[in-house]
Amino acid sequence: MNTIVKLMTLALLFSLQSLVAQDKGDLTIRFENVKDTKGELYVGIFEKDNFLRIPTIGKIVKVDEKGSEVTFEDVAYGSYAISVYHDLNGNQTMDRESDGMPSEPWAMSGTIDPNQYPTWDAAKFDLKSKKQEFLLKF
Structure with missing residues (x-):
């Protein structure tokens, strides 16, 4: 009986762990109307408490003729806002x-x-699926 209880407990823990692991998704952001191929795109994902200050997650993306996109993997489900600017002169x-x-192109x-x-309320969205995509226009 004691062995059965231990096995059931382990099974429950593994199933709970897999449920928690499913609370993350991949967020792909595509950029449209990028008019200049020089410079880089600075992409920030923000939560309410750090909105437009220091991003929760950030990446720098090279710009090319075909357009640009970036994917953030394993982002915890929740409310976020995306902000991006095109650093044309390389001063970061x-x-x-x-x-x-x-004075530089931006999108949100x-x-x-x-x-x-x-504002946070105008920029926020909910990440709540395994794969989510956004198209941001400059």
């Missing part, structure tokens, strides 16, 4: 005009008005 910073408006998830400062 999103350059801005004197009024604070970006959600329904962002390009003439207003982005």
Whole structure:
């Protein structure tokens, strides 16, 4: 009887572990209207607490003539926002005009008005499937 209880406990633990492992997905982001092939795209995935500060996950993507895309693998299910800017001059910073408006191309998830400062509520989305894709337009 004791052996059966131990085996059932182990089986339960393994099944719970596999359920937890399934709470991650791959997030692929494709970029459209990238007008210049020089420079790199700085892609950040943000959570609410760090929105537009330091990304939870980030990658730098080379730009090519065919368009660009990036995949983030094994991202935990949850609410996120994507922000990307095209660093044309290679200074690793999103350059801005004197009024604070970006002077380099950028794109963001959600329904962002390009003439207003982005908000979490307008940019957020839920990652809740094994594979999810976004198309961001500059």
